[in-house]
Amino acid sequence: xxxxxxxxxxxxxxxxxxxxxxxxxxxxxxxxxxxxxxxxxxxxxxxxxxxxxxxxxxxxxxxxxxxxxxxxxxxxxxxxxxxxxxxxxxxxxxxxxxxxxxxxxxxxxxxxxxxxxxxxxxxxxxxxxxxxxxxxxxxxxxxxxxxxxxxxxxxxxxxxxxxxxxxxxxxxxxxxxxxxxxxxxxxxxxxxxxxxxxxxxxxxxxxxxxxxxxxxxxxxxxxxxxxxxxxxxxxxxxxxxxxxxxxxxxxxxxxxxxxx
Numbered sequence: 119x120x121x122x123x124x125x126x127x128x129x130x131x132x133x134x135x136x137x138x139x140x141x142x143x144x145x146x147x148x149x150x151x152x153x154x155x156x157x158x159x160x161x162x163x164x165x166x167x168x169x170x171x172x173x174x175x176x177x178x179x180x181x182x183x184x185x186x187x188x189x190x191x192x193x194x195x196x197x198x199x200x201x202x203x204x205x206x207x208x209x210x211x212x213x214x215x216x217x218x219x220x221x222x223x224x225x226x227x228x229x230x231x232x233x234x235x236x237x238x239x240x241x242x243x244x245x246x247x248x249x250x251x252x253x254x255x256x257x258x259x260x261x262x263x264x265x266x267x268x269x270x271x272x273x274x275x276x277x278x279x280x281x282x283x284x285x286x287x288x289x290x291x292x293x294x295x296x297x298x299x300x301x302x303x304x305x306x307x308x309x310x311x312x313x314x315x316x317x318x319x320x321x322x323x324x325x326x327x328x329x330x331x332x333x334x335x336x337x338x339x340x341x342x343x344x345x346x347x348x349x350x351x352x353x354x355x356x357x358x359x360x361x362x363x364x365x366x367x368x369x370x371x372x373x374x375x376x377x378x
Contacts (some may be wrong), residue, residue, distance in 0.1 A: 120187075120202060123180050127209055130176055134217050141221040143170040173213070180210045229308045229351055233343060235282040240290075240300040240312035249292060256289055261326035264293045264301075291327040301327060301352075306335070309352040315340070318352070325354060333357070 134140045143166035146154050154163055184207045188200065243249055252273050256266035267290055274283045291301040298313035306329060318337055319325060325335045335354035343349040 119183065120199075120206065123183060124206060126176055127180060127206065127213065130173060130213055131216060134173075134213075135220050137169070138224070139165050140169045140173065141217045141224070142166055143173075144217050145221075177210055177213055181207060184210070229304060229310075230343065230345075232282065232286055232302075232304050233310050233346070233349060233351065236286075236302050236304075236310055237312065237346065237349070239282070240302070240310075243290065243292065243300050244298060244313060253290075256330075258289075258328045258330060260291065260328050261324075262293065263295050264291050264327045266291050266327065289329075303327075303329070306333075306356045307354060309335075309354065311340075311350040311352060313348055315350050322355075324357070325352070329356070 142162075146159075146163060146166040147170055184203050187203050188207070243253075246252065249267055252270060253267040254270050256268045258266040260266060269283050269288055274281060274288065287303040287306055289303040291303075293299060293316070296314060296316050299316050300312045301316075302310040302312075304310055309325070309327075316326070318340060320337070322336045322338070325337050328334050334357045336357055338353040338355060340350050340352045343351065
């Protein structure tokens with residue numbers, strides 16, 4: 119029984135690491151459950167639901183059998199076997215945060231990949247005398263002298279279906295008072311900064327660049343990219359306010375629902 123349960127738990131670790139739907143299951147049936155219901159994302163809920171049930175069944179059954187072996191028959195077990203059962207319990211409980219750790223790792227790698235694609239664009243923007251020749255103004259109510267831009271049709275379609283603009287929020291920010299700073303809104307939860315890092319607000323205060331409508335972003339932290347100089351990634355929470363004054367907060371690092 120012990121070898122079988124051990125192989126089951128090892129399989130669960132591998133399954134979570136390589137199946138993105140397993141990682142999404144904790145999101146869909148967690149803080150995004152209400153949004154999934156409102157969006158009628160039944161296909162997504164089914165895909166995530168049976169995976170979550172299978173994982174929980176493996177955890178509960180393993181813990182139940184291990185507890186029975188340790189608590190009821192502890193006097194009949196030799197020390198190596200007790201250690202093996204106890205180790206199985208530890209690794210089974212560690213399965214619970216494992217999806218979040220893997221999802222965070224995958225998200226960080228995805229953001230770093232976007233940074234590499236955006237680097238030449240950032241350098242081209244910084245070298246341009248007038249971004250208006252290639253980009254269109256986005257009328258966002260930014261703080262200070264920050265200006266938001268969208269790529270125009272030619273820029274957006276320059277690389278066809280593989281254009282990085284199609285895979286991120288197609289918005290970036292420049293500032294006359296920060297001539298060597300270009301800020302890209304990768305997914306509204308992570309901002310890529312190339313050049314000089316602008317002055318950042320205190321933790322959970324609003325960033326100076328805004329989104330469409332009354333969308334603002336609360337600063338959560340920043341990390342420098344070791345692979346590239348003059349490159350940073352800012353983490354944020356998206357704080358939205360509708361016409362009635364109601365607030366909604368989009369947590370950092372959460373991917374949008376997709377049927378893909």
